[in-house]
Amino acid sequence: MAALHIQNLKKAFGGLPAINDVSLTVEEGERRLIIGPNGAGKTTLFNLVTGDLNSDSGTIFLFDQDITRRATHRRVHLGLARTYQIITLFPKDTLEHNIALSLLGLSKRRWNAFARSHLPEEAKSVLALVGLDHLAKRPVSEVAYGEKRRLEIAMALAQKPRVLLLDEPLAGLSREERGTVKQLISRIPRETTVVMIEHDMDTALDMADRITVLHYGRVIVEGNRAAVVADPKTREVYLGH
């Protein structure tokens, strides 16, 4: 069973096609890398999969369920999680509270308007997974950029997603931080299927089972690392300039 199956997906902004007839199948447990130059439609593709944007046509299946017209929050309850290219956290709240919101998102307790809101003990252990437990009580606005990146990933992992979409998780990080985050991603259990966007080809190639190259909203090359790197079309749009 495919974890994520996309069929003939299209999305245009004011007549300009951002995603132009994309079909894509990601197997369960796979690590898929999506690369492409700026404006290739990578983030738009993620936004269509999560439901932040509605597609013009085409279908999206998550574990054989048609989710094309489902609301974003309902897709999350089917096991979909994501991180953002532009860090999207709750800056005034503590790291612990950010994780707690993530845990609460899948819990029935989120509707309870009369209980005391105490942070679940789990929040701490999730932070420990990404090595941030010592900052649990700090507001997000006070921690470093690299730590925010890790928190983003931790929030997604806290929900134990079946499919995780990572939008440029290495963007803006120093070489050292990059190593930390890469290690973090490589430790994600295989029950979770990971789809990752990277702008920069070299940084993430070694993490992927298969690679999809997107260009002007189309899939132009797809295959394993060697095949994609060797393909002249990749060189043309990507490595050539």
Next chain:
Amino acid sequence: MRQHWPWGLLLVALALLPLVSGEYYINLASQILIFAVFASSINLLLGYGGLPTLGHASYLGVAAYLSALLGLKLGISPLFAAPLALVGTTLMAAAFGLVSLRATGLGFLMLTLALSQVLWGTAYRWVSMTDGDNGLRGLARPMPFGLNLDQASAFYWFTLAIGAVAIWLMAVFVASPFGAALRGTRDQPRRMSALGYNVWLLRWITFIYAGFWGAVSGLLFVYYHKYIHPVSLSLTNSAEGLLAVIAGGSGTLAGPLVGAAIVMLLKNYVSAYVERWNMLLGFVFVVIVVFMPEGVVPGVKRLWRRYISRT
């Protein structure tokens, strides 16, 4: 763990007020309490939900009119009219929420304003029902457990009891997991959807809850004045509530209480000496916004911390 003793102290001090002050100040305090409940209900939307409403007078006014009309037209006593008025107004909040929450931000503001203007216009024009500009007179206060509330101090204690419960229940609401989720939708609605929250439903439930407490303040309002006029449904009334929240500090529990006190003191006390009290209110508001843009309560806290750290 938040400390509760300042609230307990405040409640005791307020309960003792009628023993040391005259009728004028007791009545003034009643009005502040009623307005504080009204402002707190606006704060649920503005401060915790990030939804600026300019139509909250609708719930105060409609609950008051319903209670008055049930009494005058159908002869239902205020005590039995109260639950009917609350249910009716809350249902109206549910319907208004469906319309208003088509948008957020300015769009939401305009929709809430438009809906409340419809009600205000209706109250003015539907003379056979509301007696228009004359308002509805000859209303009675309820007599819960046979207690007579016509005395200023008795009514004050009644208002204090209801007001304390109202504000406590609103405090519980915002401190709950639901409240945490609501604040999340205020700060990062998109992220909240991506975490599995139904942002729209969270907002709608809050809208209804805020409408309910607006209705409660409306009942207290009509019991206090024994009179209701379309001005209670007006934009001015909504705006004064909003002003109280912003001046006191939106998104804090104490903010609307302090803001309500400021607005009511200016309106009732100062207006006895200064004819153009609205101008003074505007001036005070400008000063607050310039020196404490986050509102009086967070502003004073900030100054206090700075003072402590200096000494």
